[in-house]
Amino acid sequence: MVESVPEPDENRTVLQLCQDYGSRPENLVEILHAVQARDGYLSDDSLRDIAACLNLTRAEVHGVVSFYHDFRRAPSGKTVVKICLAEACQAVGCDALKEHAMQALSTGVGTTSSDGAVSLEPVYCLGNCALGPAVMVNGDLHGRVTPEKLDSLVSGADS
Ligand code: FES
Known part of the structure; x- marks a missing residue:
């Protein structure tokens, strides 16, 4: 268990972030969150460096990344819409x-629109x-969302 979680710091390297968590494999999820907070997603290079730092295989790291919906493998859109399914x-x-x-945002669930404007993500x-x-x-939660309300929320997030 980590006593304190460092703030995201874009100047810290993956190695330094691993060291913040004692370079311990049991802190893999926290390290992945820290790297994603720094970069906005988890690149192949970051996963390779994390695996090396923790003495894990890349397959082990990929397995954890793919298990959790919150981890991104590509940069997100400017606006992130999470829809509960x-x-x-x-x-x-x-x-x-x-x-x-999907129709209004021109993207599928779990993908980002081709112009990079919006990511539509499923949550459970x-x-x-x-x-x-x-x-x-x-990051702002909304309830009783109608199609019209969704359009309004997304256009408001754009501005
Ligand atoms: S089932 Fe949608 S918020 Fe709980």
Whole structure:
């Protein structure tokens, strides 16, 4: 367990970030978060350096990265829209909202629009189940999101 989590620091190297966590394999998830906070995503080079620093194989590191939805393997769009696709939100229409979002944002779920403007990401519960469909736009949580409200939130995030 890490006693204190350092603030993201773009000047620290991957090796230094690993050392912040004692270069211990059990801190892999925290190290991945720290590197992603620094770069916005996890590059092949970063994963290679983390594996070397922790004396893990690249496959072991990739396995952890692919297990967690929060880790990105490519830079995100300027606006990040997370749409909840879990059961409570399904019961109140998140599938239709997802279809609208894909069309309105010109991107698929789990991808970024070709102009790099928007990333649409699936999440499985935002802790806002009573107010579904739930959406998070650039870290801000919204409930009872209609297609019109989603359009408004995204255009507001653009400005
Ligand atoms: S199921 Fe969507 S916020 Fe919980």
